[in-house]
Amino acid sequence: MQIFKVGGAVRDRLLGKPVTDIDWVVVGATTQEMLAKGYRPVGADFPVFLHPKSGEEYALARTERKSGRGYGGFTFHASPEVTLEEDLIRRDLTINAMAEDDQQNLTDPYDGQRDLEARILRHVSPAFAEDPLRVLRVARFAARYAGLGFTVAPETLELMRQLSESGELEALTAERSWKEISRALMEDQPQVFIQVLRDCGALKVLMPEVDALFGVPQPEAHHPEIDTGLHTLSVLEQSALHKQPLTVRWACLLHDLGKGLTPEEQWPRHIAHEHTGLKLIKAVNERFKAPKDCQELALLVGKYHTHGHRALELKASTLLELLQSFDVYRRPQRFEEFIAACEMDARGRKGLEQRSYPQADYLRGAAKAAREVAVQPLLEKGFKGPELGEALKRERLKALKAYKENA
Incomplete structure (x- = not known):
């Protein structure tokens, strides 16, 4: 023994x-x-x-x-x-x-030690191609060790490509896939995970909605990188650099899915992509049975991220609707994660990674102003039930108008 x-x-x-x-x-x-x-x-x-x-x-x-x-x-x-x-x-x-x-x-x-020194991720034997989960595992290791200079061996990538085309990936359970995806998103360079999956054709099978973003142009004035897929990778990269939690990283990956549905004749504009993308975000959430907090934040970020970018221009009433949608009174952390995802989106643009994002503090201040509206005085005035809700809304709107004037 x-x-x-x-x-x-x-x-x-x-x-x-x-x-x-x-x-x-x-x-x-x-x-x-x-x-x-x-x-x-x-x-x-x-x-x-x-x-x-x-x-x-x-x-x-x-x-x-x-x-x-x-x-x-x-x-x-x-x-x-x-x-x-x-x-x-x-x-x-x-x-x-x-x-x-x-x-x-x-x-x-x-010869693992030789490959370790050469910084190569190489399969051990042809039996590698018998297990579809290995496609996700290798992409995850690529994300983990990219910073050390590791790359996937061409012959291993070819086996991963064969596995992707074989139909075997569809046999993976949602639970096994999510375990690998969630671990990969928390690595130092999660964008490498998505890139490797794309390189071997697995992204097209597992997340066709994300794969469809590559090659789709955006207005150069807002997106110097132009390509929506490259932008998504950059946003994911920023989320790792800023040590964001899994919920934010998942939302960053899915936030622009609606742009993959824009008809070519409308390129590079993407009118209402926030709304068209919601059904796609929902489909990806359900396919991998993502945890509830990841699902909720991804949908909210998909729907409202452009509100985040335009925060300083929003009317007080629109600001209030935004805050209500996030239930900032009972779930302040979720709104904080939304702000983080918006900031990663703003930074995930070529040459603009270091720019400031004043919208973040502005949105935090708005949430604070709305939260500080006291309920007790309204109860003392005799408001109750639906009337109390409406009175509270009016007071919060007043507070937000005052906040906007003084900001």
């Missing part, structure tokens, strides 16, 4: 990055031996055990064979005869197919 540290823990140690999750593989052991040593079984599909003291996961070395469609279409075989090399060959990338013993002696049968 031999125990090896494998995968990401080995990769990140060699890269000099902090090691968080550790995966262990046990070679030459049976389930009975693991149980006898106090390990607790947790794996339903294949033998995985929790260490009796540390609680870390230890998996028996195993092989796998394609037996159906999609991420779950595999049969696994674990036995004491399975070698470490056989276990490692079923992994996705060479940089994830290394192992080390307790003395940090490296086992690297597929």
